Amino acid sequence: MSSNHLxxxxxxxYIFRAYHRLPPLTNRHGMPAGAVYGFTTMLWKLVDDLHKADGPTHLAVILDASSRTFRNDMYGAYKAHRPPPPEDLVPQFPLIRTATRAFSVPCIEEEGLEADDIIACYARAALAEGWQVTIVSSDKDLMQLIEPGLDMLDTMNNRRLGRDHVxxxxxxxxxxxGDVLALMGDSVDNVPGVPGVGPKTASQLINEFGSLDAVLQNAETIKKPKLRESLLAHADNARLSRELVRLVCDRPLPEPLDALKxxxxxxxxxxxxLAEQGFKSLLLRVGGEGQPGRSVLAEPAVAAAPVEIPEEPAFDHKSYECVTSEATLDLWITEATAEGRVAVDTETTHLDAIRAELVGVxxxxxxxxxxxxPFGHVGDGLLSETPQQLPRELVLAKLKPLLExxxxxKIGQNLKYDLILFRRAGIDIIAYDDTMLLSYDLDAGLGxxxxxxxxxxxFSHDTISFKSVCGTGKSQITFDKVSxxxxxxxxGEDADVTLRLWQRLKPRLSREAATRVYELVDRPLLAVVAEMEMAGISVDRAxxxxxxxxxxxxxxxLEGVIHQAAGGPFTIGSxxxxxxxxxxxxxLKGGRxxxxxxxxxxxxxxxxxxxxxxxxxxLVxxxxxxxxxxxxxxxxxxQQINPVTGRVHTSFSMAVAQTGRLSSTDPNLQNIPIRTELGRRIRDAFVAAPGHVLLSADYSQIELRLAAHMADVPQLRTAFAEGQDIHNLTAQELFGTVDRDTRGRAKTINFAILYGISAFGLAGRLGVDRGEAQAIIDRYFDRFPGVRNYIALTVGQVREQGFVTTLFGRKTHLPGIKGKTVSERQAAERQxxxxxxxGTSADIIKRAMVRMGPALAAEGLTSVKMLLQVHDELVFEVPEADAAAASTVIRRVMESAAEPYVRLSVPLGVEIGTGPSWGAAH
Structure with a gap:
């Protein structure tokens, strides 16, 4: 065996890991340089710090030359769903190439080939010469290359990957x-695969039949109907996928092997x-602060000193401790108290926090x-014994002083779920951070x-999946039966990851101006939403x-009428x-x-x-x-009425909607249609408890009011201040007359303009031709030039920096603004x-929700419960005798919710109604 090691x-x-691990630094020229700095430190470590006995004799950095390769010719949709790289990363790519060559390390790329293919070509050539080869990556596609003499180095987790790992x-x-990857497909690269076939099924099939071709040839013999049908229907996609994941390894080398010494x-x-970039601390490593004649070098502009990439220990699941003695539990509680912060996670029997039982912490x-x-585990089966663990009451009693x-x-990930579980157990967690909300307030729109x-x-780390622990389908077990x-x-991994995420995300808040929205809007809302979910709402089953x-x-x-109109029966839902x-x-014409x-x-x-x-x-x-x-x-x-409480408990998601709105699931109470009588009747089924009424408090035209303020439109500000009908005003301005028709058209136009609608879209809404729609838009902008200016400035902002902000500083990232197609970019502009x-509307109603409890309590209205938040509306359950007093407090809180941090130039109007049902109150 040769002593050469490539x-x-x-x-x-390396580039994306560096980009995501560092704050958005700039070099001394004011250009983005965080990824460049991170890449440089990582490459330095690899080149200079690897143990010399096992270090490289030859080394090259392999990059993608472009996004289009021969695979796009093979399959046009290949990687079509990948988002474009972040806007501030794009200008760093050339600097990273320069950085690599500054280390006197070859930087190799080849048009038409992906980096993985180039790596495969060099690996095969080096192995043929008897060299050892190490691929510095943890990418699954490259694992196809592993064989005697070739391994992979996962620098993130500081481990070697060989045949056993695969x-x-x-x-x-x-x-x-490659056969398994072809069956699985890859949603990131848009490799189609076979629907319904995941890693476990794919490996079972390959192990049973020996190869992809054999699987497809024997598909008819597979007993599971859905799997059999999917394999038969998607066999061509599987074969195509096999070619897409197959690495090219026989192309001429761009540089000879000896050139990689x-x-x-x-x-x-x-x-x-390093001097040109202003990387002062790195420059000190090579023994100079600058070349003769240069001025003193500046550090990256965003930070007082360059931020070194923190050295994270590898994830070692075997190192996590199972606490089964009281003395050990006391030690952990003492350690957490001394540290002054601790990541906390719960394991339970159910995803629904209202139905779930605690199993462990x-x-x-x-x-x-x-x-x-653990304290709630049981044996898996009639004959298995309950494992030894501490009593539930003891553990919770010990944890209560720590959590309170x-x-x-206390640091959690999706902490709302844990707050509810602990609240049900008599523990009120105070002083907390939520890593999910930290990420949401920093990176909304970026994943x-x-x-x-x-x-x-x-961390480039795949967490242990719930399915791998509890199984799937009929064989799935609850967590209390897991060993x-x-x-x-x-x-243990859940808590470990949560703490690492907090260490990574929390320092970014102040640097990226996200502290205000996190501390004043989202974090204090956690406990409020948890209380709402626990309260639930009554529904009339009858x-x-x-x-x-x-x-x-x-x-x-309707089915009978449709069949008659269509000339015969058919399955309408097909x-x-x-x-x-x-x-x-x-x-009919126009079918596509x-x-x-x-x-x-x-x-x-x-x-x-x-x-x-x-x-x-x-009719359809x-x-x-x-x-x-x-x-x-x-x-x-x-079916969703809780058997214990007799109420329906929706779950409010706090980190899904890109603009900051809450969303509702299981059941979704925010999508009940209210424009039709049949839809409105569903709200009549939501009822108050005996002796109570439901109170609905709804912001009136809040988005139009905010538009009047943010776009600085004097006519609209005056109209709202004087209580005028805003749609009447718009109808008068645009059409010179106000009647039912022009008011309706004006209402459509007012809201459509705020969504950046095109002339084509407005034409469809109003039932006019495109020319007339464009004339209406032009006339609107002539009457309200502030709106036109607001749109121009906002579109300019998103094109320049990739995100827009609310009045409270909430960022909405819109990577589609750099999309490859015109339609993608236009959609981002409309957003x-x-x-x-x-987003400002969402921030305001969230602030109202946070303030509502203390304001009601101050007036002695502690029996008033906030139950639902639906878009611009809050729904409360109120004792009948308190309805008038509660209405006064609720209106005051909602109207002043933006203050003192944001002072609006228009008043916020709130419409309040009460009744025995939600429908009657609305």
Whole structure:
């Protein structure tokens, strides 16, 4: 075996890891340089600090030359869903190439090939010469290359990856990994794969049949019907996917192997590069603060000193401690108290915090140092014994002083869930941070904020999946039946990741001007929303049942009318059959087929046909709405009544909607249609408890009011101050007269403009041609020039910096503004126009919710409960005798919610109604 050892660095992985691990630094020229600085320190460590006995003799950094390769010619949708790189990262790519060459390290890229292919070519060539090869990456596609003489180095977790790792992770050896990846597909790279086939199923199939080809040849023999049908239907996609994941390894090398010989760290041109960038602390390593004649170098502008990438210990699941003795529990509590902060996570029996039972609690006091305290585990099966663990009452009694200690910061991920569990157990957590909300307030629009997504993004680490611990489908078990060993690794990792995320995210708040929205809006809202979810709301089961029966009758009637109008029966809910009926049997024009060959019958298509007077289309839309109302609400709500409380408990998601709004799930109470009588009747089923009424408090036209303030429109400000009808004013300004028709058109225009609607879109809304719609928009801007200026400034802002902000400083990132297509960029512009307005509205109602409890308590109205938040509306349950007094307090709090941090030039109007049901109060 040759003594030569080639290290091939997957440059893209290094770049994105560096970018996400550092704050947005700038170099001494004011250019973005955080990723450059991070990449430089990481490459330096690799080149200079690897143990010499095992270090490289040859090394190259491999990069992607462009986003288009031969795979795009093979499959046009390849990587089509990947978002563009962050705007401030793009100008750093050339500097990173310069940085690599400053280390006297080859930086290799090749048009038409991905970096993975170039790595494969060099790896095969080096192995053929008898060299050892190490690929510096943890990318699964590159694991196909592992063989004797070739391993991978995961620098993030400081571990070597070999054949055993691939078998453990994917269930097959490296030579069969490509077949597994082809079956799995890859949503990130848009590799289609076979729907419904995940890693576990894919590896089982390959192990059973030996190869992808054999799997497809024997698909007919597979017993599971869905799996068999999916394999048969998507065999071509599987074969295509196999070619997409296959690495090219036989192309000519861009540089000969000998050209990759590592030359150490020659001071030049490294010193010159570091001086040019202003990386002072790195420059000291090469023995100089600058070249003769240069001025003193500045540090990166955003930080007082360059931020070194923190050295995180690798994730070691075996190191997490399972606490089963009181003495050990006391030690952990003492340690957490001394540290002054502790990450906390709960394990339970159910995703619904109102129904779930606590099984155990995990804590983390430092990166890599975590424990799991089980107290609710049972044996898995009749014959298995309950594992040894501390009593539930003892653990909770010991944890209560820690969790309620105001001098110890509790850190959670999606902490609302844990707040509810502990509140139900008699523990009120105070002094806390939520890493999910930290991420949301820093990076809304730049990806998900769940633990798995954040861990992958910030640490390049895949967390243990819940499915791998508890299984799936009929064989799935609840967490109380998981073995303590497995539970400790899973729960300990949750707490460990949470603490690491907090250490990474919390320092960014002040640097990125996100402190105000986090501290004044989102963090204090956590406990408020937890209380609302625990309170729930009563529903009238009998009324729901009556509605379901009424809907069923009407649905059946509609089906008969539709079949008659369509010339015969068909399955209305089948898009395929509906499309064939409309565009083949009935011969309607304008039908368009998708890639699957099925006519589109989506809502846009059906509304187009309905607008053209096609009765079947109008009836189908009505049928769809009724069937959705029945299945989603009148039927489902009856099943969602909690058997213990007798109420429905929705879950409010605080980090989903990009603009800052809360969203509601299980059930979704924010999408109940209220424009139709049938939809409004569902609200009648939400009722007050005996002796109480429901109170609805709704901001009146808040987005138009905010637009008048933010766009500085004098006419609109005056109209709102004087209590005028804003739509009447707009109708007078645009059409010179006010009647039912012009007011309705004005209302449509007012809201459409705030959503950045185009002339084409407005034409469809108003039923006019595109020229007339454009004339209306021009006239609107002439009458209200402030709106035009606001739109121009906002679009300019998002194009320049990639995000827009609310009056409270909430950022909404819109990466689509740099999209490849015109439609993608225009969609981002439309979002940018509305996001500051809608986001400020969301911030204001959140501040009202935070202030509401103390304000009501100050007036002795402690029996008033806030139950729901739906867009611009708050719903309360109020004792009948307190309705008048509560209305006064609620109106005052909502009208002044923006102050003192934001003083609006228009008043906020609040409409309040009360009644025995939500429908009656609204």
């Amino acid at each position: 290290y091939l660095v997957d440059g893209s992985g 078998i453990e992770k994917f269930g097959v050896p490296p030579e069969l990994l 590592l030359k150490g760290l020659p001071p030049e041109p490294l010193r010159e590069f 995990s804590l983390a006091t430092a990166s890599g140092r975590a424990c799991y305290i 200690n105001p001098s110890v910061l 998900g904020h769940g633990m798995d997504d954040l861990c992958k993004k910030h 303590l060993a497995q539970a400790t690794e899973y729960a 009324e729901l049942s009556r509605l379901s029966a009424d809907y069923a009758v009407e649905i059946a009637r 898009p395929k059959q509906l499309g064939e009926v409309l565009f083949e049997r009935m011969g 087929k998708g890639k699957s060959g099925v006519y589109s019958t989506d809502v846009n298509e059906m509304e187009r046909l309905a607008a053209e007077g096609i009765e079947v289309a109008r 839309l009505e049928w769809r709405q009724l069937t959705k109302l029945k299945s989603t609400y009148t039927d489902a709500l009856q 940018a126009i509305n996001a500051p307005i809608q």
